[in-house]
Amino acid sequence: MERRLYRAALEGNVPSLLQLLWEDELVLERSLVGSHSDTPLHIAAMLGHSEFVSKILSLKPELACELDSQRSTPLHLAAAKGYADIVKGLLNTCKEACLVSDKYGRNPLQVAAVKGKVEVLEVLVQVEAEAARIVNKSGETVLHMCVKNNKLESLKVLVGMFGGEDEFIDWKDKDENSALHLAAADGQFETVDFLTTHTRADNHSRNLEGFTALDLLAQSTTGTKEKAIADNQTMSKQTRVSSSSRASKFPSGAYNWKKHFKRQNxxxxxxxxxxxxxxxxxxxxxxxxxxxxxxxxxxxxxxxxxxxxxxxxxxxxxxxxxxxxxxxxxxxxxxxxxxxxxxxxxxxxxxxxxxxxxxxxxxxxxxxxxxxxxxxxxxxxxxxxxxxxxxxxxxxxxxxxxxxxxxxxxxxxxxxxxxxxxxxxxxxxxxxxxxxxxxxxxxxxxxxxxxxxxxx
Incomplete structure (x- = not known):
């Protein structure tokens, strides 16, 4: 019967689930003590079977807070795949899961950010904004993770929500690197331009090695730096026009990064x-x-x-x-x-x-x-x-x-x-x-x- 239950979860077959419950009312209880580390809810949430997820949550809501072998909740899996409807249902059932960290020290909001699931990220921030301020063992916030995974769109969502909080924007990891430092070191010109023109990020701050973001950008720059910076300036302007609804949350006074960089170099x-x-x-x-x-x-x-x-x-x-x-x-x-x-x-x-x-x-x-x-x-x-x-x-x-x-x-x-x-x-x-x-x-x-x- 356990095999039939997991087959129903893989297929998202609600009638099969109901048939199994008619045959054995404790079938969902037995799944918690069975040989599988994943619950049927984990599988359905990962595969995007929203109807099946809703049915299980109505029958046994405590499954929403269960952990698998990777210490992931069903919310982690749904957030990673970008299923916004399932995420909303899981949050309504178990809001606390938004603060749970998996094996890699990431909560569902951070997972959605590094996977670039912008719609899910917006839902999670609105429901539990405190999850965005959690730091991992390396002292990194979700902004650091966005830069490391080159997810600019996720970073823009977070800046739109927390752009006025200087401490959040300038937060440093164990190596005293802020998100701006990491973006500059990796040569992410568009990210650097966005952070310096849409936030009050401290571009004069130094890391443990004594380097500012400008120093790190100079080291990572290749022969095509001028074209990349010019293109990024244009793209940044287009982004600001298309995101006028968020522009009011950004501080005024843009920093002319291109001019400063050219002078320094x-x-x-x-x-x-x-x-x-x-x-x-x-x-x-x-x-x-x-x-x-x-x-x-x-x-x-x-x-x-x-x-x-x-x-x-x-x-x-x-x-x-x-x-x-x-x-x-x-x-x-x-x-x-x-x-x-x-x-x-x-x-x-x-x-x-x-x-x-x-x-x-x-x-x-x-x-x-x-x-x-x-x-x-x-x-x-x-x-x-x-x-x-x-x-x-x-x-x-x-x-x-x-x-x-x-x-x-x-x-x-x-x-x-x-x-x-x-x-x-x-x-x-x-x-x-x-x-x-x-x-x-x-x-x-x-x-x-x-x-x-x-x-x-």
């Missing part, structure tokens, strides 16, 4: 190219200065193997003679022999500039995702260090090459360069402090947000 491109050119130039200068330092090298024209000269240490014009002589061979630097302190200082700053320049070049051509505002800012700070090192190298060279009779002129030049170097140092330190402060604020905001987070 153009700035990153210019900075990337400028850093590559300047780094290449400074690396060449440092390399040449290292092989041919100021004063040149000793030339042994007389055929001697070496030349002995008094050994002095000179740092910025202050000579400190030593008691011993050093042996200079052909090819040794003149600066290193006559003023070792000056030469050592020159070598240190020149090497710093050379290595820093090479580091920038390697990072830019490494293929790593360096075209982000944060990385470009770090490379800019490194470039400041390079330029400062080259300026100090220049000052040391001028000090060595300037005759003692013109020492006053040298002093003026040296003080000017040192003042400029101090300014550059101040800028570098200021930016480092700024980065530290931003990191601390992000950490504090993340901790505060997690404390305020609600769970159901």
């Amino acid at each position: 153009s700035w990153l491109e210019r900075m990337w190219n400028s850093l590559m050119v300047v780094a290449t130039l400074t690396a060449s200068m440092a390399f040449q200065a290292g092989l041919n330092p100021p004063g040149g090298v000793w030339q042994d024209k007389a055929g001697d193997n070496s030349t002995s000269v008094p050994y002095t240490v000179s740092i910025f014009g202050h000579d400190m003679p030593e008691n011993s002589n050093i042996t200079l061979r052909a090819g040794n630097t003149v600066m290193g022999g006559s003023s070792y302190g000056v030469y050592f200082t020159f070598l240190v700053f020149n090497t710093i500039g050379f290595i820093a320049s090479l580091s920038i070049i390697i990072l830019l051509i490494s293929g790593l995702p360096m075209r982000r505002r944060l990385f470009i800012s770090v490379l800019t700070v490194i470039m400041w260090i390079v330029v400062t090192s080259m300026a100090l190298t220049y000052a040391i060279s001028i000090e060595f090459l300037t005759p003692l009779e013109q020492y006053l002129s040298f002093k003026v030049i040296s003080f000017g360069i040192l003042a400029w170097t101090g300014l550059m140092t101040l800028l570098v330190v200021s930016h480092i402090i700024r980065l530290i402060v931003k990191a601390l604020r992000a950490c504090i905001k993340a901790v505060t947000h997690r404390r305020k987070r609600f769970t159901v």
Whole structure:
């Protein structure tokens, strides 16, 4: 008899159900303790047999709250298939089923949203709006699920219902990603355009990695980004015209995402190219200065193997003679022999500039995702260090090459360069402090947000 009952459920055969009930009044009761995990109501709801579902609900309404092996109620199955009439009947019988989560942590409203069943979604939101605010174990709301499954129409329905609730729109998952972050990271231009023009979504908010939605969109953009954005702007306008009944619920003041994105991407491109050119130039200068330092090298024209000269240490014009002589061979630097302190200082700053320049070049051509505002800012700070090192190298060279009779002129030049170097140092330190402060604020905001987070 159990087999006949499930055959009737598969076919949606109400007369067969009534015949079975005439033969055994407890046939529906027996289905609850039988070998099948699904009840006849699960099967009928999944297959869309509305008349059969209505009959079972009238005879045994408690079946509406039963769970199958996947912890799904009949409402889950009907919502996934988009049977609005069956959903309404199940909600009238067991409204609490709208808040039940299945094996995957999804309630019927979330199932309808990720399956794109807009009509069912509207019914569920009207009956039990609280189901839309339930978050899963990853801290995701139904908006996150819509974006992950690329269901823009479902997202529009939810925004139409909850568009004025900023906390719902900007809710973040365990990685501090809002729905806007996920849409930008996945390159869903139309979704990004909709969220930024029809809601007050915070497009400056950062996730745990410190990226805004704009940063993530720049990373996910392909060569066809401009056409995609333009098309999405047009489609968004058409959607707003056809959905004028919901437009009154949206806040005014659209955000010009396309203009902002183009400006951001153009700035990153210019900075990337400028850093590559300047780094290449400074690396060449440092390399040449290292092989041919100021004063040149000793030339042994007389055929001697070496030349002995008094050994002095000179740092910025202050000579400190030593008691011993050093042996200079052909090819040794003149600066290193006559003023070792000056030469050592020159070598240190020149090497710093050379290595820093090479580091920038390697990072830019490494293929790593360096075209982000944060990385470009770090490379800019490194470039400041390079330029400062080259300026100090220049000052040391001028000090060595300037005759003692013109020492006053040298002093003026040296003080000017040192003042400029101090300014550059101040800028570098200021930016480092700024980065530290931003990191601390992000950490504090993340901790505060997690404390305020609600769970159901």
